[in-house]
Amino acid sequence: MIKVDVRRKAFGESEILHDIRFDVADGETVAILGPSGIGKSTLLRLIAGIDTVFEGQIVCPQRIAMVFQEPVLLPWRRVLENLTLVHPTLGDKAARAALERIGILDQAALFPGQLSLGQQRRLALARAFAGRPELLILDEPYVSLDPQTAEDMLELTERLIVETGPAVILVTHSEAEARRLARRSLRLAGRPATVVGDANVAQAEGVA
Structure with a gap:
């Protein structure tokens, strides 16, 4: 189980994240939605342990992999x-x-x-x-791709998730990507950003 409790994240006097709390179960995929600049990538860096300067606590497994917006090769x-x-x-x-x-x-x-x-x-x-990560973090890995390449990448991601079974946290601007890959979606909004919505994707679409 991944437990995220970010009470406060600031850069200097500017508070970016406030009282963000959620869990991710083993094998669960959760999408994080929100407008550009809201703090989604900042939150991912906290979860990945890249940035450790914040108030709160994050509990994650040892094996974490992250795919950034730009390929880091x-x-x-x-x-x-x-x-x-x-x-x-x-x-x-x-x-x-x-x-x-x-x-x-x-x-x-x-x-x-x-x-x-x-x-x-x-x-x-x-x-x-x-x-074979226990937690996979995806930071908008399909942005700037043409529609067919993005579709191919989504199919590949789906297949690899099924094969390896990690918990997944996906940051995206796309509601369609969230529906495609995730069972739950969290929405960030406000200044500083906080979670304003936590919904089961299937329920949000009216599926029993």
């Missing part, structure tokens, strides 16, 4: 090495199988800069899942 290493160097126990055979699963095995010897944005994001997603 090793540009001086080839595609295959972006898996094997980050996950030394993965092995060459398993890494190649992971690349084949996401459709970029033919690009294994290329460098990230030689890939399209969609391919880079596939690699970032594969690298996150390769560590």
Whole structure:
């Protein structure tokens, strides 16, 4: 179980987050919605442990993987090495199988800069899942993609979630993405931001 209790997060005198509390069960996917600049990415950095300066407490599992808006890859290493160097126990055979699963095995010897944005994001997603995380954090991984590439990425994400079963926290602007991947959605609003809605996605759509 992931427990988030952020009583206050500020940058200097500017309070960004206030009294944000929610849990995420094992294997559950929760979407966090809200307008740009509301503090969604700040909240994810707190949950991931990247930023530890806040008032409150967050309880998370040890194995956490995060996929950022922009693919954070090793540009001086080839595609295959972006898996094997980050996950030394993965092995060459398993890494190649992971690349084949996401459709970029033919690009294994290329460098990230030689890939399209969609391919880079596939690699970032594969690298996150390769560590079999207990918690996967997705920070708008489909933004700026054309509709077909975004659809392909959503299908890939769905498949990998089913295969590995992590708890997932997804930040998105898209209601459709939230409905597609998550069973619950949290909505942030206000200055400072707080949770103004916590709904079961199926119930919100009128599904029994």
